[in-house]
Amino acid sequence: MADESNPPNPKESYPFFTFSNQDQLGPCFGFFAPPLTLPPPPPCIEVPLFESEEAPIKSHADPIVLGDGHQRITLLKGRVSTSDVFKVSNSDLVPGKYEGGLKLWEGSIDLVKTLHSEIEEGRLIVEGKRVLELGCGHGLPGIFTGLKGAAAIHFQDFNSEVLRFLTVPNAKANLIKRSEERMCPIVRFFAGDWSEVHRLLLHVCSDSVQNREDFVAKDEGTDGYDIILMAETVYALSSLQNLYKLIKKCLCRPHGVVYMAGKKHYFGVGGGTRQFLNLVEADGNMKTLLLAEVADGSSNVREVWKLSYE
Template sequence: MSFLFNFTPDEDDPEKEADAFRPREDEANTVHKKTRATLSEAKEVTKFCDEELTSKFESLQLEFGQQCLKVVDTRKLGNLILKDEKFRSFADSKNLVAALSSNSDLVAGIYEGGLKMWECGEDLVHFLSSHPVGQAIELKGKFILELGCGAGLPGIYCCSCGAKAVHFQDFNEEVLQLVTHTNATYNITESKEVKCRYLSGDWSSLSQLLQKEKQIYDVILTAETIYSPENYSSLHDVFHTSLSANGVVVVAAKVYYFGVGGGTDGFIEYVESQKCFTAEVVHTIKAAVPRKIILLHRQKSNPGSR
């Protein structure tokens, strides 16, 4: 099923926001076929923008508790990529350029929205920085994976909190090259001993790669990634194969995603059906479409193979 955004959410009008989330009927079949046919093999990304390109970016300052993060203003990045030949040659992706040209924020299985800063990514950082009693997540000295990272705000925040290593994953290699790595460079000084890694590709392939490497994480973070129930299995596999026995998964998402069937209730139901993790809603953000923070821990009876 397709999932295309072309909107600025209207928090004061649920009906307008609902219409914005619904997929375009005339594109549904085409995108659905592409989604099933397109698998992007997981790989490490090591080539990034040089200073000549990043000097053209405009930036924003975002505050989270006592931390202030400098990030690329992605609202203007799309036009820059389309108009500047140097960016076009660097981000040589037909899928990315096609999505930007059609003003689509997300096309499932083709372009996964990484050039847009989504609300739940910021929700996740606010949650981590608020240190809620009984739910505070220890980040210092930990190995952390951010799935579907896009701008990478949660992962970058973890870097600032003394994480040992932060690995950023996004479906689109170009997002990691243009945005994620640039944001990390803005905020991580040489004095901070944190090892960053960048991985592109789909989650099924990622799970296989991480298993092969025997890579384990103490904390897995993900925001706005549960919009499609078709992806729950592959996302859950990454959790199951790559989370330490005492680790935690933090999921930030909307309660429902119009037109595609995903949302927090359906995701929790799926997780519980697999009998590997417990799932608990620990925070709710009131909005026209409410948003929630969910914590996953391994069930004591099913610690996994790690």
């Protein structure tokens, strides 16, 4: 259990904001308790952007509007049924089989809004950067960085089906079909467990932006992603170590940054942002900074954190 009486403090003075998220609430969490032994994880594979055959399950795209006035962002998000894809119903997660990627979770909305503020206020530059979204599901935060000029976005999910039937159509709808006025980013999609997927990601990361004139990070010398995004990925205590190890393997040093959105505590499964931050702080390699807190009256407070080496 996270020691909520003694939370990690932000390490530097930084603009801090709270926002209400009543306009686009995601679903409530409903987790099954993990079974004692899990099935072996699905194989690590790349899911292609274009398939030779039409996908058998269609995603229906709906617009989702975040914020208002000049803060307004419209993204398209698909909808597919969990029972059509995984033959399970009324569940957010079946450990080892389906990890919740077909739903749009609240944290990914929090993360898009925070990225928007970070970019608007000059604290984050995404143009020309290599972005990895871990546990992407719909992939809206990664897609948002593409709309803001990222050079390459790699989307990772536990389930290839989620990528195939949801993330790929979302990326096509938002980035490829709407790319008339800007250069379309390179997008790639990787399925696999956090304990293994680095083998694929490390292999492909540096290839992605070769020969791109808009790739600004090429002189900075190190391999890896410039920005790692993740929303609602820190719920299961058992996977936090693998997730943190994966981040350390894939994040560019020294300038790489991680943006993490999640709940302070996930009731019933034991994880949470504070549990993850305890790992990061014990390791002592990265700084942590609280960027946003979503306290909309529910007891389950949501947060967005930034992690960086510098």
